[in-house]
Amino acid sequence: MSEKLSFVNPTANSPWGTYLSQVDRVVPYLGPLARWVETLKRPKRALIVDVPIEMDDGTIAHFEGYRVQHNMSRGPGKGGVRFHPDVTLEEVMALSAWMTIKTAAVNLPYGGAKGGIRVDPKKLSLQELEKVTRRYTSEIGIIIGPHTDIPAPDVNTNAQIMAWMMDTYSMNVGGTATGVVTGKPLHLGGSLGRVKATGRGVFVTGREAARRLGLDLRGARIAVQGFGNVGSVAAELFAEAGAKIVAVQDHTGTIVNTNGLDLAKLVPISRTDGVVGFKAGGDIVPNEDFWNTPCDILIPAALEGQLTADRAKKTTAKLVLEGANGPTVPEADDILAERGVLVVPDVICNAGGVTVSYFEWVQDFSSFFWDEDEINVRLDRIMMNALNQIWDTADKHKIPLRTATYAVACERILMARQERGLYP
Structure with a gap:
């Protein structure tokens, strides 16, 4: 976490560099909250893990995995896990930061997180894919949980992988924890419409x-x-x-x-x-x-x-x-x-996915599940309310929608940070 390259000198047009540029553009609209803006430029926590598995041919292969929690001032971390041969820590940092902005933009009680493994899943057998998923989940299990950080599907991951993640975490904590991931199969606590x-x-x-x-x-x-x-x-x-x-x-x-x-x-x-x-x-x-x-x-x-x-x-x-x-x-x-x-x-x-992930998380805690029509009505209402507020901000300041979205989201995040204060 002390590497200055990740925070201060991102490569040109890299995901993290793009995110930092977007934050810089919104500073003039943050007023007194601008004093907290560095909070948004540094991930709260970044975990790099080794993921060793025994391949089908008996050889041992090692893959590099990541889980980044960018900001959790407004609630548990929320964000997907991607399996891709080009995954890097810098990319995952940016994706976690965008999740922080996204959840705040639609006013969900979450922070931002993201995960990934540098692997080409198309080159793995089903058994090898399960091993990679379970080992990765065990390695990041020290920082994820239903009340701390809730993964979800992303590039090259799906409901089956979420089921393996949920089961692995559950076995390690000694009880079924359906709320540890979203995007699960329906019969394991998944949500219609996801x-x-x-x-x-x-x-x-x-x-x-x-x-x-x-x-x-x-x-x-x-x-x-x-x-x-x-x-x-x-x-x-x-x-x-x-x-x-x-x-x-x-x-x-x-x-x-x-x-x-x-x-x-x-x-x-x-x-x-x-x-x-x-x-x-x-x-x-x-x-x-x-x-x-x-x-x-x-x-x-x-x-x-x-x-x-x-x-x-x-x-x-x-x-x-x-x-x-x-x-x-x-x-x-x-x-x-x-x-x-x-x-x-x-x-x-694209915040519809995390919005219905929120619905899934809520349904898991209550063990009461909604039909798809109700989910779609709730989703449409949240998306429209969020967009209309952002559009009003854009019209008020005569700024692009992206800057307006960041202004609304960053104000919510930094207000939470300010009101919570610094501990210790």
Whole structure:
């Protein structure tokens, strides 16, 4: 935790550098609370763990894992766990910080946390994947818990992995602790509506943003980068509202159809073969061409740092909906603002997932579960209330939605920090 590189000198356009730049931009709007702003620039706690397992062939493999708790002034840490070969401590730090902002932006009683293992899960057997998950959970078990830090699914993790994490933690504490993770299978305390929640949040905030812009969703052209649970669900909901999904990109490539892609056929094919498996439904184009495909709404729902300055100059979109965490670098933000492109930032746009995770956590403690209609009504109300308050702040100060989101969130976080004081 004493490494200055992580806190002070992040690499250019790195996730942590992007986050720090976003915090710096909001300082003028924090008033007397600005004296506490360094709190937001330093994670509360970062844990690096070795994850050794015996592989199926009898060899011993070691993987590096992380769990970062950025800020817990408003409640337990909350944030996903990703399994990816490119995971780094700096990335996890940024993701945990964005979770701090996100939970405060929608006014959930949480702080921000994030975890990850540097591993390619596609190269592991199911048995090896379970071993990695359980060993990692045991290693971070000293800092997670239903009242301290609650993991959830993220990139390359799912309900099964959450079930293994919950079981491992439960065995170590000597009793079933369903509330230690969210995103679990339904019969283990999971919540209805959780799988589609993030994509639904993107749609709900996007629908309101389009209405305020005077952009009719009927016939609107939409390009989606990333076609997992977030991108595909958002695409389906926009299509149901009458929009045309004209371009989709995932890890296999990019497919374009200016007349609109047939999602009923594309979605199931993408689950097994990726979007390029839908050869009959559109044209396969180079990945970079995705960014200049004519569209009205752009949804980056893949990984962070995808919407660069050059790509911001290319897009024809009037509205950007950040389904991913940190997809737009600061220079691109400035270019989009200059071009009059409205950006609904990640920390509000994709907060549907953590909101329904909160519902799941509450349901686990009460052992009383809601139906999906009630969950969706509650989700829509929380998302709309949060967005409207942020929009009012943006209009009041004549600032972008991202800065307004950070102003609202940081005020809540730093007010909690100030009122709690410093101990000892």
